[in-house]
Amino acid sequence: MHHRIVTVMADTIPLGEAKSLVARARAGDMSALEHMYRAYEGSVYSLARRLTRTAEEAEDVLQETFLEVCRSLGSWRGDGSLWGWVRTIAASKALMRYRREKLRETDELKDEMDAAPRSTDVPLRLDLESALQRLSERSRAVVWLHDVEGYTHEEIAELMGMTTSFSKSQLARAHQRLRAWLGEEAWT
Amino acid sequence: MNDLRHATTEELLALRDGEGGAWTRAHLETCQACAGELWRLEQARARLRALPAFAPPRDRWPEVALMARRERRQRRLRGIVAIATAAALAGITFAALRPASGGDPAAQQAALAREIERSQALEQQLRALDPDQQALTAEAATAAAELENRLAAVDAQLNMPDAWTGNQERVTDLWAQRAGLLSALVDVHTTRVAAAGL
Numbered sequence: 135m136h137h138r139i140v141t142v143m144a145d146t147i148p149l150g151e152a153k154s155l156v157a158r159a160r161a162g163d164m165s166a167l168e169h170m171y172r173a174y175e176g177s178v179y180s181l182a183r184r185l186t187r188t189a190e191e192a193e194d195v196l197q198e199t200f201l202e203v204c205r206s207l208g209s210w211r212g213d214g215s216l217w218g219w220v221r222t223i224a225a226s227k228a229l230m231r232y233r234r235e236k237l238r239e240t241d242e243l244k245d246e247m248d249a250a251p252r253s254t255d256v257p258l259r260l261d262l263e264s265a266l267q268r269l270s271e272r273s274r275a276v277v278w279l280h281d282v283e284g285y286t287h288e289e290i291a292e293l294m295g296m297t298t299s300f301s302k303s304q305l306a307r308a309h310q311r312l313r314a315w316l317g318e319e320a321w322t
Numbered sequence: 323m324n325d326l327r328h329a330t331t332e333e334l335l336a337l338r339d340g341e342g343g344a345w346t347r348a349h350l351e352t353c354q355a356c357a358g359e360l361w362r363l364e365q366a367r368a369r370l371r372a373l374p375a376f377a378p379p380r381d382r383w384p385e386v387a388l389m390a391r392r393e394r395r396q397r398r399l400r401g402i403v404a405i406a407t408a409a410a411l412a413g414i415t416f417a418a419l420r421p422a423s424g425g426d427p428a429a430q431q432a433a434l435a436r437e438i439e440r441s442q443a444l445e446q447q448l449r450a451l452d453p454d455q456q457a458l459t460a461e462a463a464t465a466a467a468e469l470e471n472r473l474a475a476v477d478a479q480l481n482m483p484d485a486w487t488g489n490q491e492r493v494t495d496l497w498a499q500r501a502g503l504l505s506a507l508v509d510v511h512t513t514r515v516a517a518a519g520l
Binding site for chain 1: 371466
């Protein structure tokens with residue numbers, strides 16, 4: 135059972151402090167890297183949890199993300215939010231697992247099943263969390279990255295190796311399914 | 323309603339995200355069903371954003387730190403292949419060194435031998451400190467990286483006998499620089515950064 139907390143997905147490290155931390159981490163200061171890890175571990179894990187199937191996969195993404203952060207410290211130019219940079223690495227790692235594990239085929243089958251005519255969509259009156267989990271991994275990733283994290287369809291297309299129009303249609307289909315599974319009054 | 327059809331979910335989402343077309347905007351002014359659907363999509367986004375975050379079930383920092391240290395050590399080993407051991411460099415030095423034409427050859431030879439021995443002793447001392455397993459402060463880590471770079475540069479010169487063959491003073495000086503840098507590295511790893519002279 136996982137503990138759940140409410141957090142604000144925002145950069146908790148001011149830019150000036152972020153620059154200093156990254157410089158120290160690049161020089162080999164592990165306490166600086168740990169400071170970054172502690173500041174972002176919750177947000178990275180939470181994002182990974184939304185983009186992967188299991189808690190174990192999300193934990194692996196958390197670890198892979200910070201190892202990549204450690205390897206790539208030199209590529210953060212300091213002209214944007216550190217969290218934005220870390221978040222893109224995390225999303226990329228989570229989606230890389232999705233690609234590596236060849237979930238596309240399974241997802242495509244699930245997408246086809248989900249896309250059955252509306253008349254067969256019996257309102258399940260699921261709560262939002264359960265409905266979100268019921269989406270295919272790809273649809274859930276598009277919904278989460280676009281509606282919650284604020285990525286554009288162009289950015290999602292690049293991250294997931296799909297076209298922009300496909301990202302848009304995935305988002306629309308996902309919203310239709312969520313609506314059907316939740317029942318209309320569930321949104322209100 | 324200003325058309326024979328309703329707006330699609332994709333069109334409504336585009337409008338919600340500030341990218342909607344003129345037709346959709348005009349249509350929504352007269353179609354309550356589509357206006358209601360747009361409101362529902364806005365609520366959906368708000369509810370998704372309000373979902374609670376997940377907290378990691380356990381602390382993965384120890385594993386991350388261990389692997390990060392290991393990777394950093396491997397990168398450093400790959401990066402400083404130019405830093406040879408004193409024994410290997412001494413072999414190159416003596417094989418390439420010609421007898422000096424002036425001065426006191428025996429004294430020069432003894433001075434060179436002293437610097438090489440000093441290098442070897444400091445290398446052993448540094449190895450015993452196991453620097454890769456030590457947590458350093460940012461200042462110490464920066465100092466160590468700088469010293470390692472300079473050491474690599476000196477070793478690169480010692481590895482090119484053509485540059486100093488026939489100039490025993492030059493090669494002795496390189497060995498003295500090498501010992502000095504190793505000594506400073508030992509100081510850094512015994513947390514005496516100030517004594518490193520950087």
